[in-house]
Amino acid sequence: MHPYMQNWGYAVDNPYYGVTDAEGAFTIEDLPPGTYRLKAWHPILGTQEQELTVSPNETISLELSFEPTSEE
Numbered sequence: 001m002h003p004y005m006q007n008w009g010y011a012v013d014n015p016y017y018g019v020t021d022a023e024g025a026f027t028i029e030d031l032p033p034g035t036y037r038l039k040a041w042h043p044i045l046g047t048q049e050q051e052l053t054v055s056p057n058e059t060i061s062l063e064l065s066f067e068p069t070s071e072e
């Protein structure tokens with residue numbers, strides 16, 4: 001890797017995750033019904049967590065917004 005390149009990895013202990021597209025949208029498919037803690041991570045802006053409950057055959061839409069800190 002060149003000094004100007006960056007690489008990030010995030011390990012999860014389950015098969016349910018999403019990667020954002022160019023617009024910041026993501027989808028997590030085939031999630032079984034239950035209560036989950038969604039964690040969204042950004043290398044500079046930090047982490048956001050939100051608890052959500054998924055019912056059978058339900059589609060959930062939510063919006064997360066990362067705001068730069070005053071130090072950025």
